[in-house]
Amino acid sequence: MILVIAGGVGAARFLSGLVQAVPPSEVTAVVNTGDDTELHGLSISPDIDTVTYTLSQSIDPERGWGLRNETWRAMESLARFEPVRPAGSSAAPRWFNLGDQDLATHFYRTARLSEGATLSEVTDEIRRAFELEVRIVPMSNDPVRTVVHLESGSVPFQEYFVRLQHSVPVTGVEFVGASTSRFIDDSLITNADTIVIAPSNPIVSIGPIRAIPGVEEALRARREHTVAVSPIVAGAALKGPADRMLVELGHEPTVVGVARMYAPICSTLIIDQQDAHLVSAVESEGVRCIATDTIMSKPGVAKSLAEVAVRATPKQGGHTWPA
Amino acid sequence: MILVIAGGVGAARFLSGLVQAVPPSEVTAVVNTGDDTELHGLSISPDIDTVTYTLSQSIDPERGWGLRNETWRAMESLARFEPVRPAGSSAAPRWFNLGDQDLATHFYRTARLSEGATLSEVTDEIRRAFELEVRIVPMSNDPVRTVVHLESGSVPFQEYFVRLQHSVPVTGVEFVGASTSRFIDDSLITNADTIVIAPSNPIVSIGPIRAIPGVEEALRARREHTVAVSPIVAGAALKGPADRMLVELGHEPTVVGVARMYAPICSTLIIDQQDAHLVSAVESEGVRCIATDTIMSKPGVAKSLAEVAVRATPKQGGHTWPA
Numbered sequence: 001m002i003l004v005i006a007g008g009v010g011a012a013r014f015l016s017g018l019v020q021a022v023p024p025s026e027v028t029a030v031v032n033t034g035d036d037t038e039l040h041g042l043s044i045s046p047d048i049d050t051v052t053y054t055l056s057q058s059i060d061p062e063r064g065w066g067l068r069n070e071t072w073r074a075m076e077s078l079a080r081f082e083p084v085r086p087a088g089s090s091a092a093p094r095w096f097n098l099g100d101q102d103l104a105t106h107f108y109r110t111a112r113l114s115e116g117a118t119l120s121e122v123t124d125e126i127r128r129a130f131e132l133e134v135r136i137v138p139m140s141n142d143p144v145r146t147v148v149h150l151e152s153g154s155v156p157f158q159e160y161f162v163r164l165q166h167s168v169p170v171t172g173v174e175f176v177g178a179s180t181s182r183f184i185d186d187s188l189i190t191n192a193d194t195i196v197i198a199p200s201n202p203i204v205s206i207g208p209i210r211a212i213p214g215v216e217e218a219l220r221a222r223r224e225h226t227v228a229v230s231p232i233v234a235g236a237a238l239k240g241p242a243d244r245m246l247v248e249l250g251h252e253p254t255v256v257g258v259a260r261m262y263a264p265i266c267s268t269l270i271i272d273q274q275d276a277h278l279v280s281a282v283e284s285e286g287v288r289c290i291a292t293d294t295i296m297s298k299p300g301v302a303k304s305l306a307e308v309a310v311r312a313t314p315k316q317g318g319h320t321w322p323a
Numbered sequence: 324m325i326l327v328i329a330g331g332v333g334a335a336r337f338l339s340g341l342v343q344a345v346p347p348s349e350v351t352a353v354v355n356t357g358d359d360t361e362l363h364g365l366s367i368s369p370d371i372d373t374v375t376y377t378l379s380q381s382i383d384p385e386r387g388w389g390l391r392n393e394t395w396r397a398m399e400s401l402a403r404f405e406p407v408r409p410a411g412s413s414a415a416p417r418w419f420n421l422g423d424q425d426l427a428t429h430f431y432r433t434a435r436l437s438e439g440a441t442l443s444e445v446t447d448e449i450r451r452a453f454e455l456e457v458r459i460v461p462m463s464n465d466p467v468r469t470v471v472h473l474e475s476g477s478v479p480f481q482e483y484f485v486r487l488q489h490s491v492p493v494t495g496v497e498f499v500g501a502s503t504s505r506f507i508d509d510s511l512i513t514n515a516d517t518i519v520i521a522p523s524n525p526i527v528s529i530g531p532i533r534a535i536p537g538v539e540e541a542l543r544a545r546r547e548h549t550v551a552v553s554p555i556v557a558g559a560a561l562k563g564p565a566d567r568m569l570v571e572l573g574h575e576p577t578v579v580g581v582a583r584m585y586a587p588i589c590s591t592l593i594i595d596q597q598d599a600h601l602v603s604a605v606e607s608e609g610v611r612c613i614a615t616d617t618i619m620s621k622p623g624v625a626k627s628l629a630e631v632a633v634r635a636t637p638k639q640g641g642h643t644w645p646a
Contacts, residue, residue, distance in 0.1 A: 081448070103426065117412075
């Protein structure tokens with residue numbers, strides 16, 4: 001079994017390559033839920049949905065989130081309520097766009113959770129509704145909420161990411177609820193043949209998973225079988241604020257900085273060809289380094305990257321991939 | 324001020340005539356919330372929405388509920404989850420149709436209620452969002468839920484009305500929560516110049532309002548200024564199950580039966596021309612009777628009916644309508 005530690009878009013693209021390289025039934029993605037949110041009474045899990053929609057090829061390829069052929073009638077109709085919303089109310093926000101078809105996913109999740117189902121049960125049902133073989137699990141069934149500290153105060157992750165378009169300096173990040181949360185299933189880490197840390201934001205996508213009690217120690221114990229893919233290429237994030245956030249929080253926004261963050265939990269870092277001149281700098285951080293094509297917007301790259309990743313470390317029990 | 328005791332479609336049509344007959348700012352509708360429901364995590368108030376949408380001419384004229392030019396993408400997308408919904412789960416029901424534009428109203432209501440706003444505050448905000456001058460108030464800010472007893476067991480009102488299409492015999496009706504609920508504002512009844520009981524289902528639309536402690540007594544005290552419009556014409560309900568429900572629960576499904584139910588709280592009953600031969604039978608129940616056109620699907624009838632209604636009883640304080 002291959003375990004992928006996953007955030008949203010970058011992880012989803014990596015996973016879509018991985019299922020071309022190995023049988024999907026041998027892949028489990030454990031997905032960040034720190035940026036889950038509640039809007040309009042609905043329970044929303046953006047990273048889980050991005051992974052599910054991407055793997056089922058239902059994702060809108062232009063936006064990278066939400067469903068294809070989407071319409072926005074519900075969101076458009078919310079505009080009517082803006083003039084009557086009292087001062088101080090945050091009802092009917094329009095900055096977080098929910099497509100009409102996408103709403104059905106949130107309706108189902110919300111209703112099942114209110115019936116007492118766990119997030120992992122609902123996530124698996126939704127995965128099956130999208131006819132996927134890959135196992136998709138939330139990092140925890142307990143609520144963990146990423147809060148971003150700004151100079152002006154603290155905001156929930158989605159307010160930073162979507163409403164403020166991650167264009168404001170970050171002074172800190174906190175994973176509220178993490179310290180009392182339980183990891184979804186310790187055996188996922190213990191029993192995985194290979195663990196891949198997907199090319200996701202190290203701080204706000206992978207960070208919440210590492211913050212769950214026991215996960216960091218469990219990953220350290222599996223360091224020899226763990227490979228990470230750098231989300232930083234040539235000093236920049238391919239998508240999102242990872243590069244600026246790394247700088248703002250005292251890290252180096254390069255593959256070397258990524259290596260330093262992941263060295264305790266992985267033995268190999270895959271970096272892009274563009275950073276090939278940094279291989280020895282990465283290795284001086286104590287991890288093996290492989291330079292290859294990692295920019296998955298080009299056809300075929302996700303699959304070849306996944307093949308490199310699964311071959312990058314020795315497999316527990318001597319398995320080889322692909323079978 | 325004219326107070327209209329209102330259910331859904333019939334009351335909404337009467338109100339749309341009334342605002343042509345008198346200044347809308349002098350009209351208050353107190354609306355049944357016994358058939359409110361929660362679906363997908365959303366708070367839904369069908370009668371309030373029907374009144375609001377009808378008065379703002381946003382209603383779909385064919386269906387009589389929901390918004391014009393509606394689409395159903397969210398509902399259609401729910402179908403995906405039916406195969407994976409566990410046995411015993413009622414998540415993602417598709418029998419209660421919610422249009423994509425209509426969802427925005429439920430999003431706003433749900434978010435405001437979860438912020439701590441009362442249903443009357445939210446209802447007023449939504450009324451203003453639809454640019455209405457008529458005051459629309461829920462019968463109570465406390466939850467009252469109409470439960471329909473069937474031979475096979477009990478179901479919430481919307482399950483009877485929508486899912487079962489009110490095609491099963493009713494053995495009883497119960498207003499859960501009514502006995503501990505508070506009427507929205509006693510002064511509405513005390514201070515109204517005229518009170519009109521709209522042509523709504525006497526049992527499940529007007530019944531919940533009468534079941535709130537104090538309302539029946541307050542209405543009895545205002546009997547001389549109260550007029551009702553019969554929802555039964557020629558022995559049948561114009562819409563919905565009122566006729567069968569009257570029979571099943573031991574009432575007579577005629578204007579005489581309606582007169583008997585309303586005699587304690589109204590001094591005048593308006594019936595349709597088709598029932599003109601029953602005027603003296605109605606009056607033998609102790610109410611004055613006026614026969615006129617009441618079928619509001621014909622143009623102009625709602626306005627003329629409203630004019631008859633506001634002139635039907637002496638006004639408190641000697642006011643006359645229209646001003």
